[in-house]
Amino acid sequence: MPELPEVETVRRGLAPYLTGTTITNVIVRRRDLRIALPANFEQSLKGRTIKDISRRAKYVLMHLDNAQTLIVHLGMSGSLVLKESLPDEFRKHDHVIIECTGGMCCIFHDPRRFGLMTLASEKNLASHKLFSVLGPEPLDAAMNGKVLYKTLQSSKAPVKSVIMDQRKLVGVGNIYACEALFLAHIHPSRPANAVTEKEAKILAAAIKKVLEAAIVSGGSTLRDYVRSSGDAGYFQHHFKVYGRQKQPCTTCKNKIEVIRQAGRSTFFCVHCQK
Ligand SMILES: [Zn+2]
Numbered sequence: 001m002p003e004l005p006e007v008e009t010v011r012r013g014l015a016p017y018l019t020g021t022t023i024t025n026v027i028v029r030r031r032d033l034r035i036a037l038p039a040n041f042e043q044s045l046k047g048r049t050i051k052d053i054s055r056r057a058k059y060v061l062m063h064l065d066n067a068q069t070l071i072v073h074l075g076m077s078g079s080l081v082l083k084e085s086l087p088d089e090f091r092k093h094d095h096v097i098i099e100c101t102g103g104m105c106c107i108f109h110d111p112r113r114f115g116l117m118t119l120a121s122e123k124n125l126a127s128h129k130l131f132s133v134l135g136p137e138p139l140d141a142a143m144n145g146k147v148l149y150k151t152l153q154s155s156k157a158p159v160k161s162v163i164m165d166q167r168k169l170v171g172v173g174n175i176y177a178c179e180a181l182f183l184a185h186i187h188p189s190r191p192a193n194a195v196t197e198k199e200a201k202i203l204a205a206a207i208k209k210v211l212e213a214a215i216v217s218g219g220s221t222l223r224d225y226v227r228s229s230g231d232a233g234y235f236q237h238h239f240k241v242y243g244r245q246k247q248p249c250t251t252c253k254n255k256i257e258v259i260r261q262a263g264r265s266t267f268f269c270v271h272c273q274k
Helices: 005-017 041-045 144-154 159-163 173-181 197-216
Strands: 021-030 051-055 059-064 069-074 080-081 094-100 105-109 118-121 257-261 264-268
Touching: 005 051, 005 059, 005 080, 005 197, 021 041, 041 118, 144 159, 144 197, 159 173, 159 197, 173 197, 173 264
Parallel strands: none
Antiparallel strands: 021 094, 051 059, 059 069, 069 118, 080 105, 094 105, 257 264
8 A cells, every 4th residue: 555655755746747738638437435526526637737736745736727626646556657649549447537737647456445535625624534533644744743742652562553543644654553553662562652752753764764774765555556657666665664674773782662543553672662
């Protein structure tokens, strides 16, 4: 499943090619994505200029010149692929093709159809049902140690579960939670409200560090993933603890351990994380 760094990589891949272009044609080959495409989808997009492309959690947001926003979620297996011209034939699972001035095509491809595309008005975006439930962005400057400390204080659930709770903080998936807790020397099972303010500050910085490192390396994922530029590949990042059970800790050489937490594997160093 694409995580925040992959989605941010997609956004950065699309923005230089699509920003400022006008949508000339929309081809819908399948409407029943995770939610059905709106009836007026094609008509609403045609003739609109893409002003800007941003991201909220794992949603790519294309801001149009009529104060509407095209919302895209890649679900489990979705990708947005750019082609320099309309392909002669489409692949199976190419569901929506957005053609822009200059011939550039943005193709939404999603074999499992857990992804979605929809439209919302710009001014209602924050209160939109997809976004109103979401916590703050981990990479925002406003997400600092003080704010994270307050969040952690409100729960006695394991700290790992709290930083992965999308209502409290978006975009910290299992891999990044494990890595950030290792960097911050915090045991993943610690009750969140037992994390000190000083530790919360280190953890907030660690979360930013692991997400930014993954964005720089083009995102990382365990599944097939197609970058928006169209080249398939894995972005296997070098993790310090994730997927490294029984291998030596990079700091103390003790063996990395794995436990199950809320149905997910947690990798950590029992010696370095307290
Ligand atoms: Zn260690």
